Amino acid sequence: MAAPILNLHNITKSFTRGGEEITVLRNLNLQVAEGEFLGIMGPSGSGKTTMLNLIAGLDKPNRGEVWIGGQCVSTMSESQLASWRTRSIGFIFQFYHLLPVLTAYENVELPLLLLPLSSAKRRQQVLNVLDLVGLTDRMHHRPGQLSGGQQQRVGIARAIVTDPTLIVADEPTGDLDARSAVEILNLMGELQKGLNKTILLVTHDPRAAERAQRIVHLEKGQLLESAEMEAAGLLNDGAGSNAIQASEPRTK
């Protein structure tokens, strides 16, 4: 395995709800190599999104450290995190979360406004990624004028426009029809192969997970590789297609 670009070291994360402490992630460890496409599966409430939030610096662990590209994210201040996120993390959401008042072009341009770029350079980068996701002809459309698949393409373009170290995708096909989902997964595959992007894909969908080079399962606050899951009898087939049914609710 190449040098890890992401290293989660003994991560524990718990929340207090209604006076009760719920431990979502327990002594979790994960290493992801540069250029790797990692699929993360697990049942609802297993802590997948929590883990992504920790990786993206949107939340802090109770214990442990998150290292990305040689930087310890979990000890950064909020303003340091904001600046770091612009350059290091591209986030793709299930519900796209595009700003409805902005056009596709302007949505993609939004993170670039934080970087010291000339307007010509900014424009060039935006046009490049819109071309990459095949939306040059729709760049002046607002989100409301685009289909779900097109909106997600804009979301992907926005995630990659700053050339981040890591792309984090949280159920990117969860709100799409089958055909659009395949298109989006193809696009992500192309990004990973063509641009050597490191991608973390959280999904419920086994077909989506199949696109990943490696799949890990989040169970009871800990990560298991597919092989370990199979050995533990939690998977019915090698691709992990029944993992959802086999999973248990959130651990306490």
Place this chain on the structure above:
Amino acid sequence: MFTRIYAQIAGDYVNLAATIIGLLAIVAGAAYILSNPRLFLLGLKNLRRNLLRTTLTSAAIGVLAFVITMIWTIIYFIDLIQVERSKDFKIIVTYKWSVPSQIPMTHADYLNPSSPKFLPELVDANGKKLYGPNDFMTWSFYGGTTDPNKVAPDTLVFFFVMHPEQIIPMMDDLGDLDPKLVKAMQENPQACLLGADKLKSLNKRVGDRFKLTSVNYKGIDLEFEIVGALPDGRYNASAIMRMDYFNNAFDLYKRNNNREHTLAHKRLNLIWIRVGDRDMFDKIGGIVEESPQFAPFLVKVETASSLIGSFLEAYRMIIWAMKWVLVPGMLLIMSLVMANAISITVRERRSEMAVMKVLGYSPNQVFLLILGEAIFVGAIAGLLAAGATYAFFNLKWGGIPFRIGFFPVFRIPEAALMWGLAIGTITAFVGSALPAWTARSVKVSEVFSKVA
């Protein structure tokens, strides 16, 4: 114009504060737009997304700024005329025991530097008089009606009686009067100047003549020729006539009736003496009050501001309530209107704020985005409302036609434009600070967990 604006700003702490706040808002806004033009456009687009809400909020702010501009104009003017100005410090001599004050005309001679009867106590050891002829004037008030059968506001004319050459050097706000009008007054004994409202109510124009039947000096009925109009503003309902024409009328009355008019020796109402400073006021005031020449008449010496202050005493409570209850109350309402509108927009856009944070926008940038939207709406609405109030009232009526005693109209000062900008900015800031802070504090993980 610029001199007047400078005087308004430098001479009043509210104007100065409003100007500083307004300029800061302009500079900060310009800096924000120049450094983040795209984010500014994003703010504009956000404001456009619910155009009805933005319009209604702007309208509410505008209406309140409009009302505050009107109220504050009156308060500002009343404060201004009660302030003892170091540059234009005046002694006012009146009779102590009657309202209106009635002094024998001959007694003005004791205080007139041009008169041989000038009090010797008012001359210093070097033989120099303590004030010159241009610092002295006498006032009488003559009122009459154009229709004795219908004594009503539109037929009544109330004259300030004075020597024409004293108008420019001594009268407040008439320093810029066209000297040709003074010359026209000097050339024609029956000449008079009328304010715009008076010309309108009498349906007269410059050059017209009219007769008055006196209402305060029975039998002293006079004919006038209008030689000019007084400048728009506080003199809109006033009129000025010549002192010698007034005096001659009493002489004529005596000749025609073989007796003096009953008020012949009570026709001088005020004496004004302009002095350099408070020390000179005390010195001259002491001499006048203690002079044996004035003792039988018990004159009173006071400043213009204290005289006006006494006159305004009847309005004290209403002015106090306007200043300290109505205006703060309206500012509070403006802030609440803004707080309500911005709270709604922040609640609606929580996920967008979270997305911006995910993209790398810092909490302070999110805070500034929301604050900027609110301040933009508040400042523009306030500025436009104050500008519209200024243009509408000053151009149409020469000011706000809200009569308080001798003051028929209150001209909105140019500095009011800064009031609108400042109150719009401040109330938007106060109203939106908390909602903007809420947006700043949005926890991304919580927002997305609710979305999912």
